[in-house]
Amino acid sequence: MSVQTDSINHSEIIHVTTRSVSCDGGVGPLGHPKVYLRIPGEQVACPYCSRIFILDGEGADESH
Numbered sequence: 001m002s003v004q005t006d007s008i009n010h011s012e013i014i015h016v017t018t019r020s021v022s023c024d025g026g027v028g029p030l031g032h033p034k035v036y037l038r039i040p041g042e043q044v045a046c047p048y049c050s051r052i053f054i055l056d057g058e059g060a061d062e063s064h
């Protein structure tokens with residue numbers, strides 16, 4: 001992969017469009033068993049690797 005990261009830390013931010021996300025931490029030291037997270041509000045942090053998932057939009061998979 002050739003993803004440029006200015007500074008590698010444990011607070012990677014990932015924008016998603018659905019409230020249901022999965023995270024396995026990717027490869028490397030932050031990798032962990034895949035877990036499924038549900039965004040209760042605007043964002044959720046993975047308890048394993050501290051990645052932050054931010055919900056973009058209104059959560060199209062949710063009915064109001």
Ligand SMILES: [Zn+2]
Pocket residue numbers: 023024025032046047048049050051
């Ligand atoms: Zn994770």
